[in-house]
Amino acid sequence: MVTIYDIAKKANVSPMTVSRVVNNSGKISEKTREKVEKIIKELNYIPNNAARSLTLKQSKILSLLITDITNPFYTKVARGAEDKAKQMGYRLLLSNSDESLEKESEYVDMLISSGVDGVLMAPAGDESKKNLKTLIKNKIPFVLIDRQVNGIDCDLVIGDSYHGTRQLLEHLIKQGHSKIALINGPANISTAREREKAYFEILRLAGIEANKQLTSNISYRQNDSHKVVKNLISLPESKRPTAIFAANNFIAINTIKSLRQLNVRVPEDMAVVCFDDPDPIPDFNPFLTLAAQPAYNFGYMGIQLLIERVEGNGPAEKQRVILPPEIIIRNSSMRK
Known part of the structure; x- marks a missing residue:
């Protein structure tokens, strides 16, 4: 960890001078202040208040x-x-x-x-x-x-994102679904990558050809699933999914809300599963099938x-x- 003594040595000033710069206290020349601040930045010094x-x-x-x-x-x-x-x-x-x-x-x-x-x-x-x-x-x-x-x-x-995804997909496949969409989280997050990997592998093992057109990546927390859902519903009937795997609870809730706005019934017209349980919503029916993490x-x-x-x-x-x-x-x- 970088200390004020390291700063003082490199700036050729006393530790007290460095302390005054850090705490913005005491009289000190502008030239000395600028020199010390430059070295503080170079060494990425973070003052430890505690x-x-x-x-x-x-x-x-x-x-x-x-x-x-x-x-x-x-x-x-x-x-x-x-x-x-x-x-x-x-x-x-x-x-x-x-x-x-x-x-x-x-x-x-x-x-x-x-x-x-x-x-x-x-x-x-x-x-x-x-x-x-x-x-x-x-x-x-x-x-x-x-x-x-x-x-x-x-x-x-x-x-265990992989096995949670596998179990949810196997459940959907047993229900007769073969066109399953994935609304996933951002690709730069490990859980999203693991769930996507499981999605493609489990479909392949089940003899189902995965369609890239049915997969998408959105934020885990933003309410931006409506456009994705609308695009899925607008696909030709032969390619339109009958089930959606949502990567987390927020995506799932927003997905169901979007489906309702588009007059698509859940689960009659579209099944939905997800990771993690949302808070109970009194007028929200149906309840979600999910992989509940501890x-x-x-x-x-x-x-x-x-x-x-x-x-x-x-x-x-x-x-x-x-x-x-x-x-x-x-x-x-x-x-x-």
Whole structure:
């Protein structure tokens, strides 16, 4: 981790001068200030506010950085993380990136500056590698949940996207569906890639020719599925799907709303399945067939692994925990 002493040595000034620049306090010449600020930027120095006031080696504060707190999946993750942190004598800071790499970067810098002991993180996507390397550079332990990032060797708590997708597709195929559309998440997110891989492999193994025209990638959280659904419904009857696999709960809910607007009945005219359970909606019928992931355990087990790293009790090799989903069959996929 870069310190004010490293800055002072390279700038040929005293540590006190660097401290004054960082804290914007005391009298200092503009020329010296500019020189110090230039070196601070070159060395990517992030001030550690906690280190200024704490003499303890640990702050007993952990961070949970997730992508969308409005998603019921992550709400349950947060509950599991908070429960385990409190049980182990730690406090938990919650941050929400909104699937934004830029916002995630800002939070990572803030967390380092705040002096947290470790970070439990659902990365925004493959580009999060830059932020994870920043944590590594600053020697901040972290554990990834729900998603993984290629090239980053760390502890993981993830779901079994492949087998969850397989079971949902096999259910649809048993119901007689052979034209199944996939409305997937962004291709730069590991869960979306795993679900797409399973989609094509399971259809091939079932002797069903996959049609690229029936697959699409959209945001996991934005309400932008209407155009995709409209395009699917406008296909010639011979190519039009009779079932839709939605990559997550938000996509599924918006898909069903779009189908209703287009006077397409679920499940009579179109079956719908998805990953993760949405919050109950009183007037929403039918209920969704889905792969329910144990969200609470993602947070609970993730914090447990993180504390082991923070306290130096973890194994030498990084741990990889894969949590299987529970397949729940409801009305949205049943033939009427």
